[in-house]
Amino acid sequence: MPLFDVYPLYDVTPVSGKGIHVYDDQGTEYLDLYGGHAVISIGHAHPNYVKAVTTQVETLGFYSNAIQNPLQKELANKLEALSGCKDYQLFLVNSGAEANENALKLASFKTGKKRVVAFKKGFHGRTSAAVAATDNQNIVAPINAQQEVTILELNDVEGVKRELEKGDVCAVIVEFIQGIGGLDQGTAEFFEQVDALCKANNAMFVADEIQCGYARSGKFFAFQHYNVTPDIISLAKGMGNGFPIGGILIHPDIEAKYGMLGTTFGGNHLACAAGLAVLNTIESENLLANVNEMGAYFMEKAKEIPQIKEIKGRGLMLGLEFDFEVGDLRKELIYNYKIFTGGAANKKLLRILPPLNIEKAHLDQFFELLKVALKEVEIKA
Incomplete structure (x- = not known):
């Protein structure tokens, strides 16, 4: 029996998760900055x-x-x-x-x-x-x-x-x-x-x-x-x-x-x-304090990237707005840099909704790879 085809799907099959990461059926690790629409609040498989x-x-x-x-x-x-x-x-x-x-x-x-x-x-x-x-x-x-x-x-x-x-x-x-x-x-x-x-x-x-x-x-x-x-x-x-x-x-x-x-x-x-x-x-785990600390750190890091035209949201409900539609950027991030992000009705917005216990090292990783992914998207464009 076929599934009722109402979702456009990425070709990724997560089979397990731990903390801020998920792992697909090939054993590949992904940084999860979307949490399945902000659902994963304390991290995958929290003890x-x-x-x-x-x-x-x-x-x-x-x-x-x-x-x-x-x-x-x-x-x-x-x-x-x-x-x-x-x-x-x-x-x-x-x-x-x-x-x-x-x-x-x-x-x-x-x-x-x-x-x-x-x-x-x-x-x-x-x-x-x-x-x-x-x-x-x-x-x-x-x-x-x-x-x-x-x-x-x-x-x-x-x-x-x-x-x-x-x-x-x-x-x-x-x-x-x-x-x-x-x-x-x-x-x-x-x-x-x-x-x-x-x-x-x-x-x-x-x-x-x-x-x-x-x-x-x-x-x-x-x-x-x-x-x-x-x-x-x-x-x-x-x-x-x-x-x-x-x-x-x-x-x-x-x-x-x-x-x-x-x-x-x-x-x-x-x-x-x-x-x-x-x-x-x-x-x-005092996650409210972590949300405020990591949200502020995210804002600081985002200001270093000139392609970002506006930073939206509060805490760890964040968006990065560009002057181009981000569909190709999201594909670049998930397929080539192994990072889950989200989209929005605003097609120029990249949505970030990570677990509330995210750490600075995860954000550093994201922003370094985002810079590389942006260059790749620019070249392909």
Whole structure:
């Protein structure tokens, strides 16, 4: 049976990983500066992670949410302690798309309204409401398009004000650092005014932290760089270091009711074990400090390369923008210099999303090889 052919694939077959490296079926080592879309937060096969998941699967891998699962409470308490999101409530799911779908559903329940405001170049997932709020018509099917969504320019405060004052908006959803859109960010004034406008107009302010959260930006959540209080925070990617897990943090003003939300696999025992291993490692290895130190070092090194026109992002959610499309450069890096990097909707942007425990030696290696790869691309052009 053939696979449904929806992914253009590089001709590389990783079969194992260790730390910041992956190894293909020929035994070739690759420097992983992409982490599978920022999923690998504490490195491949981290011993804490391997031990936690192995122990849990040997004990109890799964049971439904119809029973007590103390691991969920342990995960919630650890997340509250490390994130500083005091008194928020946690609902666990399996992915970022599910997190955003439930965030928007909850906003609609809470407000009794159904229209969503989102922003250009934003990406929120591929489920029904989440994909409708995503600025990419190529992945919005007709069945999704029946959702009521208004997409505005980032930083358009007046547009947000105009739409909210119409009285039918249940949620404004925003990435505080856009991921696939190209690492664009709103201004502090924009985020803070949107927060205030939501509170004044009975709309939920949803912080999509699926890619920019979990220490990736240099704070636990990217919204914490600003003076805002989201009503709902969605999280996933780096949460499980590769194990499927996502969730939403829900402000204490939003009351839970039995049956309001539900999931079969969300918050299962294995997922919680993986999630706890990530949080415990972020804490024990002081990875937030490392993110800030390595992010600053990356910025310094990038400024030495004249072909780089702009450095975008924060912490270890970074982008290098050139004055040419980077598709050939990415191929050069992966095939000839054995480095994984990422692309974006902005075809001139090279995305860098390494594990949070990356070291200076890895960045030195990347920049030295990037200089050589740039020369090769220039010659071939």
